[in-house]
Amino acid sequence: MTVTLTVLRQASPDDAPYRQTILFETDDMQMTVASMLQKINADPACTDTEGRAVTPIRWECSCLQKKCGACAMRINGRPRLACDALLSEFRRGRILLEPLRKFPVVADLTVDRSILMQNLMRMQIWFAEDAEPDEAVRGLTYDASRCLQCGCCLEVCPNFCADGKFYGMAGLLPAARLLTALPESQKEAMQQAYRKHLYEGCGKSLACHDICPAGIPVDRLLVNANAAAVWKRRPRRRREKPDE
Amino acid sequence: MKRFLIIGAGLSGLSAAITLAERGLPCALFSLQPSERAQSVLAEGGINAALNTMHEDDSPAEHFADTVRGGCGLADPEAVRGLTEHAPEILRRLERCGVPFHMQNGTLMLRNFGGQKKKRTAYARSSTGKMIMTALIDEARKYEAAGLIHRFPHHEFLRLLLRADKSCAGVRCRDCYTGEIRDYFGAVLLCCGGMNGLFPEMTTGTTQNSGDAAAAVFMQGVPFGNPEMLQYHPTTVGISGKRCLVSEAARGEGGRLFIEKNGARWYFMEELYPELGNLMPRDVVAREMFRVRQSPGCGGQVYLDLTGLSAETWAQKLSDLREELIAYLSLDPKREPVPVKEGIHYFMGGIAVDAKHRAGLRGLYAAGECACQYHGANRLGGNSMLGALYGGKTAAETAAAEAQDAEPDCPVQEDEPLLTPADPRLILQIRDILLSGLGIVRDETTLQGALQSLAELSAARESNAREKARLCLAGAMLQAALERRESRGAHYRADFPQSDEAYRKTTVVCCENGAASVKFVPLPEEGASV
Numbered sequence: 001m002t003v004t005l006t007v008l009r010q011a012s013p014d015d016a017p018y019r020q021t022i023l024f025e026t027d028d029m030q031m032t033v034a035s036m037l038q039k040i041n042a043d044p045a046c047t048d049t050e051g052r053a054v055t056p057i058r059w060e061c062s063c064l065q066k067k068c069g070a071c072a073m074r075i076n077g078r079p080r081l082a083c084d085a086l087l088s089e090f091r092r093g094r095i096l097l098e099p100l101r102k103f104p105v106v107a108d109l110t111v112d113r114s115i116l117m118q119n120l121m122r123m124q125i126w127f128a129e130d131a132e133p134d135e136a137v138r139g140l141t142y143d144a145s146r147c148l149q150c151g152c153c154l155e156v157c158p159n160f161c162a163d164g165k166f167y168g169m170a171g172l173l174p175a176a177r178l179l180t181a182l183p184e185s186q187k188e189a190m191q192q193a194y195r196k197h198l199y200e201g202c203g204k205s206l207a208c209h210d211i212c213p214a215g216i217p218v219d220r221l222l223v224n225a226n227a228a229a230v231w232k233r234r235p236r237r238r239r240e241k242p243d244e
Numbered sequence: 245m246k247r248f249l250i251i252g253a254g255l256s257g258l259s260a261a262i263t264l265a266e267r268g269l270p271c272a273l274f275s276l277q278p279s280e281r282a283q284s285v286l287a288e289g290g291i292n293a294a295l296n297t298m299h300e301d302d303s304p305a306e307h308f309a310d311t312v313r314g315g316c317g318l319a320d321p322e323a324v325r326g327l328t329e330h331a332p333e334i335l336r337r338l339e340r341c342g343v344p345f346h347m348q349n350g351t352l353m354l355r356n357f358g359g360q361k362k363k364r365t366a367y368a369r370s371s372t373g374k375m376i377m378t379a380l381i382d383e384a385r386k387y388e389a390a391g392l393i394h395r396f397p398h399h400e401f402l403r404l405l406l407r408a409d410k411s412c413a414g415v416r417c418r419d420c421y422t423g424e425i426r427d428y429f430g431a432v433l434l435c436c437g438g439m440n441g442l443f444p445e446m447t448t449g450t451t452q453n454s455g456d457a458a459a460a461v462f463m464q465g466v467p468f469g470n471p472e473m474l475q476y477h478p479t480t481v482g483i484s485g486k487r488c489l490v491s492e493a494a495r496g497e498g499g500r501l502f503i504e505k506n507g508a509r510w511y512f513m514e515e516l517y518p519e520l521g522n523l524m525p526r527d528v529v530a531r532e533m534f535r536v537r538q539s540p541g542c543g544g545q546v547y548l549d550l551t552g553l554s555a556e557t558w559a560q561k562l563s564d565l566r567e568e569l570i571a572y573l574s575l576d577p578k579r580e581p582v583p584v585k586e587g588i589h590y591f592m593g594g595i596a597v598d599a600k601h602r603a604g605l606r607g608l609y610a611a612g613e614c615a616c617q618y619h620g621a622n623r624l625g626g627n628s629m630l631g632a633l634y635g636g637k638t639a640a641e642t643a644a645a646e647a648q649d650a651e652p653d654c655p656v657q658e659d660e661p662l663l664t665p666a667d668p669r670l671i672l673q674i675r676d677i678l679l680s681g682l683g684i685v686r687d688e689t690t691l692q693g694a695l696q697s698l699a700e701l702s703a704a705r706e707s708n709a710r711e712k713a714r715l716c717l718a719g720a721m722l723q724a725a726l727e728r729r730e731s732r733g734a735h736y737r738a739d740f741p742q743s744d745e746a747y748r749k750t751t752v753v754c755c756e757n758g759a760a761s762v763k764f765v766p767l768p769e770e771g772a773s774v
């Protein structure tokens with residue numbers, strides 16, 4: 001099969017972006033977009049459809065198995081992890097890769113997502129004293145702890161922008177996790193920060209729900225975190241379904 | 245002022261940074277990507293500590309004995325003593341940081357893991373590493389806010405800065421976003437992970453662990469220990485671009501290995517090792533898999549049968565493993581057996597350190613998978629995260645006690661030869677040569693052949709600095725495997741199938757003038773280090 005791969009490229013933040021199209025031949029339809037990028041970058045003789053040499057495409061990756069969030073990018077317009085996109089999904093063999101749009105481009109598909117970490121710092125996401133976990137909601141703590149900080153949820157969020165005061169689901173999940181075990185001394189400050197940076201800005205579109213590459217049940221965590229931080233109720237116990 | 249430079253923000257790097265910060269000592273934490281992307285998030289099955297919550301009369305002494313036995317007598321006993329005695333305290337600390345370990349009625353649950361008769365492995369389904377990292381990133385953030393941990397994200401380590409007396413003065417790093425190269429002075433703690441990049445696509449690790457940092461410091465004269473000791477994990481599956489781990493927890497919870505023999509399922513581990521069965525140490529299981537595939541009447545594929553696990557086990561303990569196998573293999577392990585194969589998973593060898601985590605040069609420390617410590621010739625499942633946490637803490641404590649005021653007293657070299665990356669085709673050629681020599685079963689002929697191929701490859705090209713370093717480190721691994729003329733743990737020699745007491749020593753390899761030398765150094769006695 002021939003994959004027609006188009007990459008939105010940009011040498012540096014100061015350079016103009018341009019599209020480069022590469023014809024990539026493979027018989028391995030179980031290959032991921034991440035592996036395809038690795039193979040293209042490992043081939044110094046690679047040329048584009050206009051016969052120009054393809055310089056190494058800048059992108060970030062690490063685990064290649066959906067557990068680290070490094071390789072988030074727009075694939076045919078949808079933010080997702082390159083290691084989670086099999087070539088077999090693209091029946092027409094046309095793939096467009098673009099950097100995430102809500103973060104500043106560093107080069108090609110690499111964007112600077114440091115705002116994610118800065119927002120968690122502003123929210124004071126840490127335990128100032130020992131955690132006081134509620135065993136009944138351990139499943140919620142677990143689910144929230146799985147957040148990859150990849151940024152896909154923010155890309156589709158109609159309310160998030162990188163310099164705004166609303167921090168989006170990537171900020172909400174860590175807060176929701178803390179709220180399941182927060183010592184009394186931190187509660188008020190966290191509740192205030194939660195209202196200011198999460199609750200008030202969220203339009204409940206839940207666009208984040210379908211996009212999360214880790215499949216985190218963000219709606220349930222949102223409901224429970226709202227209950228704990230805004231309505232000051234104990235989170236509801238999750239009903240475990242043994243067959244799922 | 246004392247300065248501390250930590251290279252790598254995975255589990256060992258975070259542990260070191262937090263340890264320093266708790267003592268009010270500021271540090272710089274360099275990493276290519278944020279901690280959320282570190283290989284530690286991939287650790288699955290759990291972390292060992294003799295907490296004895298399952299009331300099986302477990303103790304740190306038994307944890308010590310199992311670790312030393314699992315490591316086939318090659319682990320530093322004093323270091324392992326510290327590791328196993330501090331393990332319960334480390335686990336309790338993680339609980340206080342909010343790690344959602346599996347609990348039942350207020351009791352921290354422990355599971356069975358390979359090479360250990362007692363339940364000793366604390367876990368959070370099969371994402372234990374991710375859970376621990378999430379909690380420790382919070383902990384580090386607290387100290388970042390307090391100005392004690394200063395992160396240098398998207399920074400690549402290039403090399404050590406050495407004084408004329410070969411002591412370590414600092415590091416040279418490059419900001420991958422801006423391209424800026426800078427020198428930083430202070431005590432250096434290398435926490436840069438295993439050498440996965442020597443075997444691209446063939447390990448369960450991450451692409452960030454390129455092996456370049458290890459190769460660079462090896463070329464600078466930092467001695468490495470036991471580089472021939474590669475852990476092949478018995479149960480991995482091939483996915484696009486890598487080997488994907490099927491956690492040992494799957495066997496801990498009741499998974500069984502079998503191969504088709506004369507038309508029937510042969511549960512070979514249970515027959516060959518009635519006591520521990522499928523939970524023998526990883527080196528033994530991997531070797532038996534290799535053997536049964538070649539035995540008469542057997543099919544070429546070993547399977548892991550998880551179909552007997554209860555619905556509750558899947559939901560409560562292994563849900564993420566099942567999701568992963570369905571996503572990447574379109575195979576539901578609850579309904580059909582998983583075809584598995586041995587894959588490179590862990591590097592027991594690495595930068596040689598003493599029990600206090602001092603590396604071979606003054607002012608240099610190493611911890612985590614990049615260091616050769618705790619695991620001897622074979623690592624027990626559940627000991628890697630423990631080793632990273634305890635190792636990072638110990639390295640930081642030693643550095644804090646020994647550090648001098650940092651002075652930029654090292655002549656700064658202006659040109660930087662390590663900027664040009666290694667040719668990706670050469671990286672694959674070196675990988676294939678290493679694989680030909682460093683398989684599960686090795687012998688003199690294949691190792692000599694691999695060394696010969698490596699020498700020819702090296703002679704046939706004009707290599708850049710990174711390529712030379714990689715060739716040199718690869719040569720050292722092969723040379724070490726050649727000269728260890730015995731079988732021990734992960735190192736199995738078909739031509740020397742027995743262990744030889746004369747080789748119960750650490751292999752120490754050194755790079756001198758671009759060539760590797762090998763010597764065997766007796767293990768330290770307990771209580772030897774100061």
